[in-house]
Amino acid sequence: MSAADSPFWSPAIRGLHAYVPGEQPQGGGWIKLNTNENPYPPSPLALARMREALDERLRLYPDPQALALRQTIAGLHGLGTDQVFVGNGSDEVLALAFMALLRHGRPVLFPDITYSFYPVYANLYGVAAERIPLTDTFEVRVADYARPNGGIVLPNPNAPTGVALPLADIRALLQANPGSVVVIDEAYVDFGADSAVSLVGEFPNLLVVQTLSKSRSLAGLRVGFALGQAPLIEALMVVKDSFNSYPLDRLAQIGAQAALEDHAHFEQTRQQIIASREWLTGALTQRGFACLPSSANFLFARHP
Numbered sequence: 001m002s003a004a005d006s007p008f009w010s011p012a013i014r015g016l017h018a019y020v021p022g023e024q025p026q027g028g029g030w031i032k033l034n035t036n037e038n039p040y041p042p043s044p045l046a047l048a049r050m051r052e053a054l055d056e057r058l059r060l061y062p063d064p065q066a067l068a069l070r071q072t073i074a075g076l077h078g079l080g081t082d083q084v085f086v087g088n089g090s091d092e093v094l095a096l097a098f099m100a101l102l103r104h105g106r107p108v109l110f111p112d113i114t115y116s117f118y119p120v121y122a123n124l125y126g127v128a129a130e131r132i133p134l135t136d137t138f139e140v141r142v143a144d145y146a147r148p149n150g151g152i153v154l155p156n157p158n159a160p161t162g163v164a165l166p167l168a169d170i171r172a173l174l175q176a177n178p179g180s181v182v183v184i185d186e187a188y189v190d191f192g193a194d195s196a197v198s199l200v201g202e203f204p205n206l207l208v209v210q211t212l213s214k215s216r217s218l219a220g221l222r223v224g225f226a227l228g229q230a231p232l233i234e235a236l237m238v239v240k241d242s243f244n245s246y247p248l249d250r251l252a253q254i255g256a257q258a259a260l261e262d263h264a265h266f267e268q269t270r271q272q273i274i275a276s277r278e279w280l281t282g283a284l285t286q287r288g289f290a291c292l293p294s295s296a297n298f299l300f301a302r303h304p
């Protein structure tokens with residue numbers, strides 16, 4: 001008898017297909033590439049602020065609104081605090097977005113291939129999903145998304161291809177879908193793609209999701225955020241407060257805020273990663289590999 005046959009399982013969870021996270025091997029001796037973590041350490045300022053905060057104040061709950069952190073993020077992007085939502089990693093933010101904004105009885109569209117968590121959320125919330133194939137050159141063609149939908153989710157740059165979508169294409173997608181939310185998952189945007197944040201003021205149907213896990217070297221802290229017009233952010237708040245009022249602990253709020261304030265560390269480490277990526281692309285190409293042009297911190301390559 002498998003565990004799923006247990007009479008104690010809620011019927012709804014029997015049909016779930018959970019995401020399988022990349023392996024986190026215990027012990028040292030590895031050069032770890034499988035989950036696109038940052039090889040550089042987090043901001044020293046972030047580590048120092050978290051150490052200072054590590055005291056008896058942990059007996060208190062954190063700020064459920066994470067106001068200081070949201071103000072910092074808003075300032076960084078020229079938005080209002082009511083246009084910023086924070087969550088326990090961008091995975092949580094995406095899950096809440098599926099629940100709050102993408103369940104309309106019409107299918108959600110996302111590329112085939114893309115981040116494999118999207119079909120998992122669709123399945124969890126009972127949302128039909130339609131996968132739109134990439135072109136022969138592994139690109140997203142926005143014209144292929146012109147079909148009835150209850151929402152669209154796209155990573156930019158896409159994972160695992162690393163290929164970025166120009167801002168003009170995202171604008172076209174937003175204009176063609178005024179009746180549904182377009183979620184742009186910018187987990188890797190700091191490594192070279194154009195952020196859609198500049199379009200937030202113009203498009204009430206745009207939600208941009210970012211994370212501190214990749215470009216800020218803080219995958220272990222679990223902080224992600226969403227940017228969009230206030231009604232979208234409010235929808236996320238309603239779902240969050242129906243589920244967990246305190247998704248970000250005290251240390252995470254303080255560390256994330258400091259990491260976002262440490263511009264020098266951020267610039268230096270992301271430029272180093274971009275330089276290594278370009279060097280590796282050249283070296284692999286010289287050896288006969290075909291590499292897709294990557295705007296991320298990973299490469300999609302094959303050898304004939």
Ligand SMILES: *Cc1c(COP(=O)(O)O)cnc(C)c1O
Pocket residue numbers: 036088089090091092115155159185187210211212213214219222223224
């Ligand atoms: C890594 C990744 C995420 C999740 O990041 P967390 O903030 O660590 O949850 C989201 N989307 C894509 C495409 C990713 O690669």
